[in-house]
Amino acid sequence: MHYEELIKEHAPPWPYPVHYGKENEVSCDVLILGGGIAGCWAAIGAARKGVRVALVEKAATKTSGAGGTGVDHWVAACTNPACRISPEEYTQANIDHAGGWHCGIATYIACRESYDCLLEMEKMGVKVRDSDDEFKGAEFRDEKTKLLFAIDYENRSWVRVWGAYAKTALYKECQHLGVKIFDHIMVTSLLNHKGKQGARVVGATGVNIRNGEFYIFKGKAAVIGMSHASRNWMFSMELRGISSGFHPGNITGDGHAMAWKAGAELAALEQSGRPQAVAYGYPQYGAGNAANTWYACTIVDATGKEIPWVDRDGRILKTVSERYHPAPGNKTVFMGGGPRLMPVRGINLGPGDAGSAQKFEAALPLYADLAGMPEMERRIIWGMMIAQEGRTLIPIYHTYNQAGFDPDKDMLQVYEGGWSGVGPPQWREPSSGGIVVDWDLKTSLDGLYAAGHQVFASRAGGGHAGAAATGRYAGGKAAAYAAGIGEPVIDRRQVEAEKSRVYAPVLRRTGMDWKELNAGVCKVMQDYCGELKSEELLKLGLKWHDELEAGEAASAIARTPHELMRLLEVLNIMTVNRIILEACRARKASSTRLNFKRLDFPEVDLSDWNRWLTIKLDKGKPKTGGLPLDYYGDLKTNYEDHIRQ
Amino acid sequence: MSQKKVYVIPNVPTPNQPVSLNPEICSGCNTCVEVCQVDVFIPHPEKGKPPVVLHPEECWYCGCCVNECPVAGAIQFNWPLNQRGSWKRKASGERFRL
Numbered sequence: 001m002h003y004e005e006l007i008k009e010h011a012p013p014w015p016y017p018v019h020y021g022k023e024n025e026v027s028c029d030v031l032i033l034g035g036g037i038a039g040c041w042a043a044i045g046a047a048r049k050g051v052r053v054a055l056v057e058k059a060a061t062k063t064s065g066a067g068g069t070g071v072d073h074w075v076a077a078c079t080n081p082a083c084r085i086s087p088e089e090y091t092q093a094n095i096d097h098a099g100g101w102h103c104g105i106a107t108y109i110a111c112r113e114s115y116d117c118l119l120e121m122e123k124m125g126v127k128v129r130d131s132d133d134e135f136k137g138a139e140f141r142d143e144k145t146k147l148l149f150a151i152d153y154e155n156r157s158w159v160r161v162w163g164a165y166a167k168t169a170l171y172k173e174c175q176h177l178g179v180k181i182f183d184h185i186m187v188t189s190l191l192n193h194k195g196k197q198g199a200r201v202v203g204a205t206g207v208n209i210r211n212g213e214f215y216i217f218k219g220k221a222a223v224i225g226m227s228h229a230s231r232n233w234m235f236s237m238e239l240r241g242i243s244s245g246f247h248p249g250n251i252t253g254d255g256h257a258m259a260w261k262a263g264a265e266l267a268a269l270e271q272s273g274r275p276q277a278v279a280y281g282y283p284q285y286g287a288g289n290a291a292n293t294w295y296a297c298t299i300v301d302a303t304g305k306e307i308p309w310v311d312r313d314g315r316i317l318k319t320v321s322e323r324y325h326p327a328p329g330n331k332t333v334f335m336g337g338g339p340r341l342m343p344v345r346g347i348n349l350g351p352g353d354a355g356s357a358q359k360f361e362a363a364l365p366l367y368a369d370l371a372g373m374p375e376m377e378r379r380i381i382w383g384m385m386i387a388q389e390g391r392t393l394i395p396i397y398h399t400y401n402q403a404g405f406d407p408d409k410d411m412l413q414v415y416e417g418g419w420s421g422v423g424p425p426q427w428r429e430p431s432s433g434g435i436v437v438d439w440d441l442k443t444s445l446d447g448l449y450a451a452g453h454q455v456f457a458s459r460a461g462g463g464h465a466g467a468a469a470t471g472r473y474a475g476g477k478a479a480a481y482a483a484g485i486g487e488p489v490i491d492r493r494q495v496e497a498e499k500s501r502v503y504a505p506v507l508r509r510t511g512m513d514w515k516e517l518n519a520g521v522c523k524v525m526q527d528y529c530g531e532l533k534s535e536e537l538l539k540l541g542l543k544w545h546d547e548l549e550a551g552e553a554a555s556a557i558a559r560t561p562h563e564l565m566r567l568l569e570v571l572n573i574m575t576v577n578r579i580i581l582e583a584c585r586a587r588k589a590s591s592t593r594l595n596f597k598r599l600d601f602p603e604v605d606l607s608d609w610n611r612w613l614t615i616k617l618d619k620g621k622p623k624t625g626g627l628p629l630d631y632y633g634d635l636k637t638n639y640e641d642h643i644r645q
Numbered sequence: 646m647s648q649k650k651v652y653v654i655p656n657v658p659t660p661n662q663p664v665s666l667n668p669e670i671c672s673g674c675n676t677c678v679e680v681c682q683v684d685v686f687i688p689h690p691e692k693g694k695p696p697v698v699l700h701p702e703e704c705w706y707c708g709c710c711v712n713e714c715p716v717a718g719a720i721q722f723n724w725p726l727n728q729r730g731s732w733k734r735k736a737s738g739e740r741f742r743l
Contacts, residue, residue, distance in 0.1 A: 003655045012690040063680045063709040184684075209684060237702040238659045239727075248682050248705045280727070283706065287730050371735045394708025394722055403743050410732045410741070562684055562700065 004559075014560055016210040020503055024215045028054035028180065029482040030475065031219030033187045033204055034255065036065030037464055038225030038452025038471035040170040041117065045475025046223070047177035051482050053475075054217060055179050056206055058186040058250065058565065062171040066227065066247045066453075067464045071163035072293055072389035073150045074118050074128070075462035076110040076469070078157050082142040085155040085331045087111030091635055097335035098457075100610070100629040101271075101593045105439060106461030106470050108635040111157075114465040117472060118159060124169040127162035138376040139321060148380070151295055152333040153324040160380065163464070164388045184209050186565045187254065189498045190222070190262035190448070195491030197617060198263030200446040202488030205498045207568070212506070212561040214499060218490055220447070220482035223474045224435070225467070226255030227453040229576045233428040233525045234275060235518040245275065246284060246390070247453075250569065255454050257572035259435050260579055265444035265616040267627070268457045269433030269576075270583040271594040272529075274420075281421030285386055286396045288368030288414035289349075290341055293385045293392070296323035297377075298369040299341060299349075299414060301362035306369070308342045308360060316342075320374055348417050367411035382407035390464075426530035430580060431595070432457045436614055439632065439642040441474040444616065447481065447488075449474040457612070505558040505567050512556045514567040521548060521574050529577075533584050534599040541581045545574060579622075583615050586624040660725035663704035664711070671695040671719040677710035686710070695719075 030046040032039045035057025047053045057064055078087045085093075091108045122128045129146040130136070140149045140160070148160040174181060191203040201222050206215035230251050260266060290297045298320070299307045309317040312327035323339045330337025341349060345359040347366065370378055387397040405412075416422050434456035441449050451474040452467035453460045460466035505511075528541030553571060558564035587594075588601045589609035612627040632638060663685065664677075673693040678686040683703050686696040711722045729743035 003653070006653065015688045015690060059682050059684065060680050063707075063713065064682055068682055069707050069709060069712070248707065249703065250683050250705075282730050283724060283728055286724075286728075367733055369735070391707050394711045395706050395724070398708075398711075399722055399724065399743065404741060405732055409736065410734055412732045413730060415730075565684070566703075 016561070018212045018561065020212040020506055021499065022213045024213055025218070026054055026180070026182070026215065027218045028052045029220050030054075030478045031204060031217050031222040032056065032179075032475070033222055033224045034226040034454075035059075035061035035181070035183070036225060036227060036452065037067035037167070037170070037467040038454065038460070038474075039223070040167070040174055041468045041471030042223040042225060042449075042451050042475035042478070043174050043179045044170070044177060045472035046479040047174070047179050047475075049476060049479035049483070051479045053177075053179045054182065054219065055174065056182045056185050056187050056204070056215075056217065058184065058209060060183050061174070061181050062168055064167075064248075066251070067390060067467065068167045069164070070388050070390045070393060071161060071166050071464040072385040072392075074114060074159040074161045074163070074465045076107065076157060076465055077115040077118060077159045078111040079115045080147060080156065080159060081145055082147060082149070082156045085157050088635055089331055090157055093332045093335045093337075095630075099593045101268075101457060103437075103455065103457040103632060104630070104635055105437060105441070105632045106455050106458035106466060108461075108639055109441070109473050110461035110466040110469040112639060113469040113473060114462065115159075117465065117468040118161070121161075121163075121166060121169060124173050126166050126169050128159065135376060135380065138380070140324070140376075140380070150385075151292070151324065152326060152338070153321075154326060155331050160385065162384070162388050164393050166464075182206070182215070185215055186568060187226075187258065188502050188568060190258050191490055191494055192262055192445075193489060193491075195494035197261070197620070198445070201262060201448040203490055204258075205495060205502070207502050207561070207564065209561050209565040212564065214502070216490065216495055218488050220485050220488055221449065221478040222447060223449045223451055223471070223478050224255045224259060224443075225450065225452045225454050225471060225474075226253075227251045229253030229256050229269075229430040229433065231518060231522070231573050232430055232577055232580060233272070233426065233522050233529075235515075235522045237515070239280060252569040252572050253430075253576040254569065254572045255450075256434065256579065257575035259443065259445075259448070260575060260617060262445060262448075263617055264448065265436045265614045265625070266434060266456065266579060267436050267612045267614045268594070269430055269580045269615070270587045270596055270613065271431040271433060272428040272580070273431050273595045274423075275427065275429035280423070281417065282415055282419040283391075283395055284419050285389060285392050286400070286412075287419040288366065288412040289418050290368065291418065293389045294368065294381055296320070296339070297381065298372050299366050300369045300372070300411070301364065301366055303363050305362065307344055307362060307366065309339050310342050311339050312337055314358070320377065347414070348422065349414070366414035368414060369411050370407045371409050371411060378407055426526040428525075428530070430576070432459060433580070433583070436612075436627070439638045440477045441470060442477065447485070449478045451475075502564075502568065505556055506564055508555060508557045510557065512552045514556065514558070514563065514570045517548075517552060517556055517567070518570045518573060520552065521545070521570070521577060524548070525577055525580070529581055529584060532597050532599050535585060538581050538585045542578065545578055545581070549574060579615065582622040583613060586613050586615060586622075658700075658702035660704070661701050662698075662723050663701050663706060663725075664698060665721045665723060666695040666698075667719055667721070668695050670716055672716055674715065676713050676715060677720060680709045680713045682707050682709055
């Protein structure tokens, strides 16, 4: 007998009044799906145009998402007065660094608008410059504007910000602008005009994760910003792999799945690689390292010997200051033009440690020598960057300080794989696959716009700042569309079908739970869509997904509205797995940049295949197409044409 | 040895204690329940009592609950054991851990 049968009669009732199936209807002009950074800024961008905005979020908008707990570096702020790299140069550097496999649209919008968003944040009460002169005289400070810069002290496109409460500020601004916020409601599907796949998006459905009630949202336009896909190859609570990444564990490709089912076009899902967080990792920013928030901390070995920093050409740097300057002729530090730590024999220093021939002999373990850094650098890292960056104020800054860590005296240990941990090649995550957009950030579906990490091949245009810029932009575009289009018409049959799907798990009495299902489908991806792929393996992967969908998933249960949310997330993960498997089948050539190796098509980087493969459902079947890598065309001309409209 | 009352309890989820709530200090306002990014809490069946950590293994360790809590000391953050990093004191070589 299961334990729950034993205790059911004695267990307290669920603390919220449950009404599965009860319908709530909401009408608006612009519907924002996902209340993270992109979603909040989209709501602000739309609301400023004077339209009625509703925002739906599965947690609490005030604190949700990767940006919910802060931001320390505002990237792509190319229009700031002290910046010496143009939006065109910055975006092109991103594109070149990816060998062309980067969608320039989101990044260019970020370069042109992220600084404007930063100034708006300042008006909302967020501290964005060193107004208290704490860092007067620092090399990373511009005396005129008092802006502080990170990473590249010469070209100055990344601004250091006190963003621990940026989300709170955004939330208050949304409320101030009259945005109707629907928290603790998971969006479960998009609704199409006349219920037809591929038709204009006219709304969405949702389920309340506390009381189980159903929501039908009607919107003339929608902005989807549910971040990237995740938990496709890896899932384990006990190993904490899913907790050590940059995005919360409940980021499960919901947006990918529902956009796909609605008929939207996606791309780049055949690209996958080593995850940001693997099992056996450490808290992000909580282990010794010299990456972004900790750039450019000195790393020493067990005897105190410094690991050398080298420039782009392999020359050993002599000073700390040199680490913050790109190579002559380069205008970026991170994208191949700047200094890095020399690789060390016996330890993988994490992403970027490609394992070159030249390896430094060091006694392990290594440590981040914060105590040995120049005072200004030390103070900016521990206490400003660590404290303001997402998931650092409580988890790192307060917790480590409480335990006695002293940045003036102590050195945090460095671990294998950085804080990301290590794992075999079949432990992967989707890299940058997402929804295809045009210069309006419009998807292939009329009425649907995308922002933030939801957009393909752009890394949000640059993390938090990119999500802000693309969110605000997409919100404005959605509002403009809504202003000129007729009332949406919801198809009752599409709603009924979705209601059936959503509530099926709560009607069952016995069956598999969501965790076991997630772990099971991840195993299928590891075995059939691992590092080495082939048609036979991929087809088997799809066959197993068919069987699991008809079998274990079709009889999986949810005991509470919370479990229902978790199970619906896993069903989304299964949908995304299908998109990945189909995208992999469609790419009949190997690719270094996509980290894509096919045993049956081993030739690498054939010119015929140097293009994006788009994929969508057409009458229920996957249909592929192609786009040139630079389909977005001239960055400046296209951007300026589109902002005029 | 006095007899302790023993109950039937199944295996607990792992990790099991992402946060610790102090019942002496916690006011039961449920702010943590509202702001949790991944919905690990439910309100206690009795109003005014500390919330229940119902889904501890889902915690993402964002710290929002601790950060938004209006009562100092009511809630404490705990990294899982296999996530607790360590450091070395430069001058003495002494080792510490979370």
